[in-house]
Amino acid sequence: MTGIAENVFRLLVFPGLVFTLVIGMFGCWVLRKVSALIQWRVGPPWYQPWVDVLKLAGKELLIPEQANAVVFLAAPVVGLAAAVLVSTVLWNALLGRHAYVGDLIVVLYLSVIPSLALIMGSSASASPHAAIGASREMKLILSYELPMAAAMVVALIKAAASGSPSGQVLDLSSLSAAKVIWSISGFMAFLVSLLCIHAKLGLVPFDIAESETELAGGILIEYSGILMGIWRLVQAVLLVALPLLLIAVFLGGFGTGRWAILAGFGKLVLLWVLLILIKNTNPRVRIDQAMRFFWFVCTPALVIAVILAILGRFYGIGWL
């Protein structure tokens, strides 16, 4: 019984839902505040993301007449559940040292589910704008999942080459121990996967599915009230979970001890800064441009990175 209670506590309070949300909502505010400062304005107060969700919770919930109500209502909850599960697995691997063989696969698998839930929910809403948004989101997933998986392959080869301590490379803590970024192929893989999580978060150059100016909100157009609030929470959780994945795989994880954990949070902030810089210096691309970029620029770059990593392992050159 205590085991179940402990697991529920891990999922819902620490390091799951509540803990991740506090950091994620702070991240949302940082994103908006720094964007505002870049545009030479003041920006929202620190509690703005919380007030937004609180307000959405108090609003009327509208379900479109022709919508499939069950899917429409279930999609945000499924998305939030998957996002919380991802962040719990990642925090456990990074802070609590509860990594297990294959958790990388679990994380990669679960991190697709929020996007799929978004597609499901918007397709169920029977709005043509949402349908276009959903098809764009689907194409975007197809675009970035290929380079994302290839980047993970590079990280696995580098971790195997560095002789991970436990002998198994498919768990997050031995991947963290390898500090993959300090090599040419690892750095290339890190850059590409940063762009992939940028697309997964739906931030500006890749907010093609939401595109407010042409699709008027796209995938989220029919969502109102608390359901919209849940989508905001999913965004906030993913804003923590996806950078954590990169920290675990490429940047050497959180480590142990007070200063190492502080440095870990520093890495999180560093990734946020990179995301904000990309967000504020690029206009939105079209969906065909995004696909071409991910398939014909990022993927060949990663093929080269994989070859470099294999050569590095074969000849025992660490920096390759």
Add this chain to the structure above:
Amino acid sequence: MGWRLWSLKRSVWVYHVNAGACNNCDIEVVDLLTPRFDVERFGIRLVGSPRQADALLVTGVGTRQAIKRLQDAYIQTAKPCLVFCIGACACGCGIFEGAYHVSGPVDQAIKSIDPDAIIAYVPGCPPKPEAIVSGVVKALSVV
């Protein structure tokens, strides 16, 4: 109603409805959302869908074609919500009063489907962005 109103006042998402305006007021509304006036300080954001809106910024006289769409947009807005009539036309038909294409002022069209609607007026032709900000702040302090 405490926490709902408290959070609503601090996070007003607006949806812009053009009910047959000459575009002057629309330009001022777009002006309002530029970094110069920075309404995100007050939590105000422009959203693309009335489902997520807390306030409808209505411009224009309410032509026969547009008035039905305006009413539809109001029905589709998640309540509680406010309606702002921006500009002389939206407030009381302006110089177009009694013209053949005009189907009554905006506030009457809204009141005819929801008698309890909260409607605020910002007159001017067009009102300056400063005037719109001041109108929004005054309306929120009264609500």
